[in-house]
Structure formats: structure tokens, C-alpha cells
Amino acid sequence: xxxxxxxxxxxxxxxxxxxxxxxxxxxxxxxxxxxxxxxxxxxxxxxxxxxxxxxxxxxxxxxxxxxxxxxxxxxxxxxxxxxxxxxxxxxxxxxxxxxxxxxxxxxxxxxxxxxxxxxxxxxxxxxxxxxxxxxxxxxxxxxxxxxxxxxxxxxxxxxxxxxxxxxxxxxxxxxxxxxxxxxxxxxxxxxxxxxxxxxxxxxxxxxxxxxxxxxxxxxxxxxxxxxxxxxxxxxxxxxxxxxxxxxxxxxxxxxxxxxxxxx
Amino acid sequence: xxxxxxxxxxxxxxxxxxxxxxxxxxxxxxxxxxxxxxxxxxxxxxxxxxxxxxxxxxxxxxxxxxxxxxxxxxxxxxxxxxxxxxxxxxxxxxxxxxxxxxxxxxxxxxxxxxxxxxxxxxxxxxxxxxxxxxxxxxxxxxxxxxxxxxxxxxxxxxxxxxxxxxxxxxxxxxxxxxxxxxxxxxxxxxxxxxxxxxxxxxxxxxxxxxxxxxxxxxxxxxxxxxxxxxxxxxxxxxxxxxxxxxxxxxxxxxxxxxxxxxxxxxxxxxxxxxxxxxxxxxxxxxxx
Numbered sequence: 001x002x003x004x005x006x007x008x009x010x011x012x013x014x015x016x017x018x019x020x021x022x023x024x025x026x027x028x029x030x031x032x033x034x035x036x037x038x039x040x041x042x043x044x045x046x047x048x049x050x051x052x053x054x055x056x057x058x059x060x061x062x063x064x065x066x067x068x069x070x071x072x073x074x075x076x077x078x079x080x081x082x083x084x085x086x087x088x089x090x091x092x093x094x095x096x097x098x099x100x101x102x103x104x105x106x107x108x109x110x111x112x113x114x115x116x117x118x119x120x121x122x123x124x125x126x127x128x129x130x131x132x133x134x135x136x137x138x139x140x141x142x143x144x145x146x147x148x149x150x151x152x153x154x155x156x157x158x159x160x161x162x163x164x165x166x167x168x169x170x171x172x173x174x175x176x177x178x179x180x181x182x183x184x185x186x187x188x189x190x191x192x193x194x195x196x197x198x199x200x201x202x203x204x205x206x207x208x209x210x211x212x213x214x215x216x217x218x219x220x221x222x223x224x225x226x227x228x229x230x231x232x233x234x235x236x237x238x239x240x241x242x243x244x245x246x247x248x249x250x251x252x253x254x255x256x257x258x259x260x261x262x263x
Numbered sequence: 264x265x266x267x268x269x270x271x272x273x274x275x276x277x278x279x280x281x282x283x284x285x286x287x288x289x290x291x292x293x294x295x296x297x298x299x300x301x302x303x304x305x306x307x308x309x310x311x312x313x314x315x316x317x318x319x320x321x322x323x324x325x326x327x328x329x330x331x332x333x334x335x336x337x338x339x340x341x342x343x344x345x346x347x348x349x350x351x352x353x354x355x356x357x358x359x360x361x362x363x364x365x366x367x368x369x370x371x372x373x374x375x376x377x378x379x380x381x382x383x384x385x386x387x388x389x390x391x392x393x394x395x396x397x398x399x400x401x402x403x404x405x406x407x408x409x410x411x412x413x414x415x416x417x418x419x420x421x422x423x424x425x426x427x428x429x430x431x432x433x434x435x436x437x438x439x440x441x442x443x444x445x446x447x448x449x450x451x452x453x454x455x456x457x458x459x460x461x462x463x464x465x466x467x468x469x470x471x472x473x474x475x476x477x478x479x480x481x482x483x484x485x486x487x488x489x490x491x492x493x494x495x496x497x498x499x500x501x502x503x504x505x506x507x508x509x510x511x512x513x514x515x516x517x518x519x520x521x522x523x524x525x526x527x528x529x530x531x532x533x534x535x536x537x538x539x540x541x542x543x544x545x546x547x548x549x550x551x
Contacts, residue, residue: 042307049411110531111423125427127411134409134418141394141424141443145524160526241433246442250530251393251466257384258393258466259475260369 038172038206041128046172046206048126048133051237051244054214058119059106062188062230070189077119079229083192089223096191104186109250111142111161113185114178114200115216115230123237125244133167133174138244146176156180159196174204187218195222210236299491299518303454308412310430311454313488316519318405319496324389326472327351327512328358332403333471351402353497354511360474361507373473387471392529394424394443396467397460397482398498402514407524415449415456420524428458435461441478443467456486476502492518 039047057065057074062083064076085093096103106112112120122138131149136142146167153164159182167176178200186193199219207213212234219227303311323332329348331339339345350358362370376385389395400406404421417426428449435446441464449458465478480502487495494516501509 105531111526111528127409127416127427129409129411134416136416136418136425136427141422143418143420143423143425143524147523151523154525161528161531162526243429243436244427245436245440246394246444248394248443251391251443254383254388254391254393255464255466258388259468259477260373261384263475263477 037208039209041130043130045128045169046174047128048174048204048206048212049128051123051125051242052212052234053121053123053237054119054232054234056119056232058230058232059116059121059188061190062192063190077230077232079231082228084225084228086223086225089193093191093193096186096193100189100191103191104189105184106186106189109140109248110185111140113161113181113187114144114163114165115202115214116185116187117142117144117162118202118214118216118234119232122247123242123244136244139247140250141246141248146174148174153177153179157196159183161185163198163200172205176200176202176204178202193223194218194220197222204234207233210238301491303488303491306410306412310410310415310451311488312410313454313456313486313494314408314410316405316407316521317494317516318519319402320515320517322403324395324399324403324470326470327402327474328360330402336471351512351514352510353513354499355508361510363505363507366475366505370473370475377471377473388467389471392422392533394422394467396443396465397426397445397447397463398484398496398500398512398514399467399469400424400444401496401498401516402512405519405522407521418524420527422529423527428456435459438462441465445482447484454488456488458484458486460484475505476500477504479504494518 041047041049056077057072058077060071060074062076062078064081065074067073101107111117117137117139118124120137120139124135124137124139127134127136131147133146133148135144135146137144142162144162144165146165148167148169150168151166153166156179158164158180160180161182161184163178164180165176165178167174169175179198181194181196181198181200183194183196197220201217201219203213203215205213205215213231214234215229215231217227217229218224299315303313306312321330321332323330323335325331325333325336328350330351331348335346335348352358352360355361373385377387380386400417400419400422404419407418409416409418413430415428415430417428419425424444426444426447428447430449430451432450433448435448438461440446440462442462443464443466445460446462447458447460449456451457460482463476463478463480463482465476465480468475480500482501483499485495485497485499487497489495496514496516497511499509499511500506
């Protein structure tokens, strides 16, 4: 069983490494088209609506890691389990790691960027309409508006925490192109980082009614020597009457004063 | 000292005005709203289709009684000319919030010091970038209504908050779960959406001058769609711990062009709450 698992992992790595970023764009839709039993909207698109969550340790560390006081052990979500830093960027990543407690903007409860918001350990809700897919996140009430009406990214330079998202359907895969980031968010708590030149392409493909194959291509020539990919499964929250609650962590230190102290 | 503080308030106020102006102007080129049919068409699940962008006709959260924005208050203080603004409160008929005496005293005390805060709690929640909550989100910024099958979704760019209101009659979440935007359950009666809202954490005040309710509050909201471009928002607030009787506010809303919503990050850039007064100590000092 264990050996078989390793074999599958190796196969997946080999497959992913043989793919160029361009031809990788067909992978998701190929997989999705194999699944006939997926919910569809009235316009025939796969219906991603619902509440989802990634159950993994990617927010702790994108790469495979042992258990530590920082959290549980976990499988890596990066193809090849390696992030192709440029040499000078690798040095910065090591500094980030050393100062992770103070440098990670998650500690200040800032908007965590894309794709990190997807694998924060909180549920999120997709509201899919024909012209715009809105994603509502329990974490700090973050919202993304993924326009699927053919509109282009606004002209930059723009530096947003969550970037600007424009989506399109390639077969049964929702492909979201995200640009206009700032350089202040990380990918995880170990200091994996990017610059404002970050370009993210997310691919959401329903595997069946309750699972999304989520694949992300990361491109940032200032920090990485080549594009690289992460991939994970997003799971539908199936509990009856499940709904998003809230986690506005930046407010915790002020709550005691409101509406009035002691009230 | 006083002048210095006023200047600070001015700067912050101006920054807010600039922010809202630039934000609202940023999206795709403004277009006239396409004429919407009235009576409304129905969504596939049978809801009156009221989707699109809406905004209060008179926005502002400086005070409810009278209805006044921060900018209007600012103008009054500069010019000395007090404009007769009606109260947002339509019941009781006198337009005043029916506070119990102790609660009225708390609010009056806050209203007297908000300009020159000396304690952390004197600073309005909105200045701290905290979620303004329900009903406050309905009397200043633009919001978008989405109607996926089985629910009504409200989305704001300001404070990046949202509400998902299920229409299936499910029960509220457990009473010990308190939420910034409360827990809403909706139903349509004709062209009126009625939302029963509980589980409010009540951390957001109702306005800058300290109006408030407690986490025992129960709000019944009515979104009364009058024609294709007009909606009246009414919120009836019951809270026996704070008020002598239920009371109702009304905010007229109009349809806006469907502009894109762009990122609004307040907390991430927040530097000024602690600078609104040099007299504030406690933990509310320069932190960033």
C-alpha cells in the first residue's frame, strides 16, 4: 500500500514535470470531462456553487514537511516538491523563514493573497452567476469577484492584496487569471514569497459533485527561474445547514471596547 | 491642541472622502443602469429579480438622529450652519431611539467626546476598520445583490463584507455563535424581502456618536422594493436590555450602475486611529 502510494506520487511528479506550462492548461478539463456526474448551471457550465475547503497543511508549508511545534506533518502541494527560486530570492526566503513570526502578514491578519486564501484553514463559498463568480471567504470576510464576462484586467500598475481576477471557461474548467498583486503576502508560513510581478493562473475542475481539482500555476520572473505549479483537492462541506461563520482576527484586540467596555 | 486635533480630524475626514470618491470612480466606466422591468421578472427559483447595485439615497453614518454623514457634520462644524436633517428613525414617531436611561447616558457621554477621544472606546469602530455590521452597512456604501438559487447574497466592496441569506427556512445558528454581520434568514412576501437577523455580536456601533445595541438584539429587516430603481430598507430593532420598546429606522435606496467592485483594504493600511488623539493611552498607541 505504502509502496503503491509512492509509485503514484512519482508518476504524478513525472507527469507534471514533463508538462510545459502551456500544455498543462488542458489537464484540468481532460480530468473534468471524465466526470459525467457533476452539477451544472442552467447555461450548461459546471456548477461550482457551494461551500468548499481545502483540508491540507499548505498554509503551514507548501512543501512536504515533518511535524513540528509549527504544526502537523504534511504532504507537499507543489509539483516536484520544489520551488524554483532564483539564487538571490532563495536567500530572501531563508531570511523570511528566520523572521517568520513577525514578517508573515498573516500574523497581522491582512488579506492573504491568492492562492493562499484558498488553502487557509477556513471554508469559503462560491456564488457562480453567468457574468461573475463571487467567492466569499470566512477568513476576514475576504471577497473575490471573478469576472467571466470577457472583460480584461484593468490597466496597471495596480498593487492589490488579492490581485485582479478574470475568469474564462476552458471546457469544463474555470480558468482564472490573476495579476496586480502587491509584494507583501506570502504563500505559506515558512516564508515562500513573490514579488509584485506575480501572475497566478488557477484552474478549478469538478472531479465529481463534491470535489474540485484545484491547480495553480505561479509565475514570477523576479523570484523564480520558471513557472511552477501546485495542486490540491477542495472538498465540499457536506454538513447539513453548513454555513460560513466569521473570523475577523484583526478585530480581536479591540473587541473588549465595543459596543462599550463591559457590555 | 484643540486646533491640532481638528486638523487631524480634517485630514482623516478628507482622506475618507478622497478614498470613497476614488473607489467609487475606479471600476469600469460608469454606465446608465439598463432599464429593469417592473414588476420584476422572477429568478429561476421564483424570487423577484432585484439583482444589481444599490446605494442609500442619503448616505452617512455620523448619526441616525438626525441622519447625517461625516462630511455633513464636518461642513456644519466649519460653517456653523446646522442643516435640518430628519431622523432616520420612523418609529417611535418622535424620531428618537427609545433608550433606557442608563443606555441614553452612555450614548450621550460618547457623543460629547468623539471629537476629542481620550480612551480607546471613544474611537468609532469604523475608524478602526472594524466591520460595521447590520444595519450600519445599509446606510453608507454601495452594495451588490446576487440571487443564486435559494438565497439572497449581499456583497460590499467597502469593509469587504458579505451576507448570505438562505430562503429555505432553516433555523438560526446556535445562540452562542456571535457574528459581525449577524445570522440572517429570509423570505419573500411579494416584492419585499423580510430578513430575521440574530446572533449579532453587537461590536459595531450604529454611528460615530455612539448609538448601539447589545448582543441580545433581534433585528427584522424589510427590503421593500417599490419600483425597478427604488427600495426602502427598514430595520426594526428589539433589545429589551437596552431599549424601552422596539424601534425602526428607514433608509431609502436607489439602484446604481453595475460598476465593478475593486479592492478595499482598510485594516492593511490603518495607521491613523491611534493618532486621532494624543491623549489615548492604554494599548491603543502606535502599533504599526
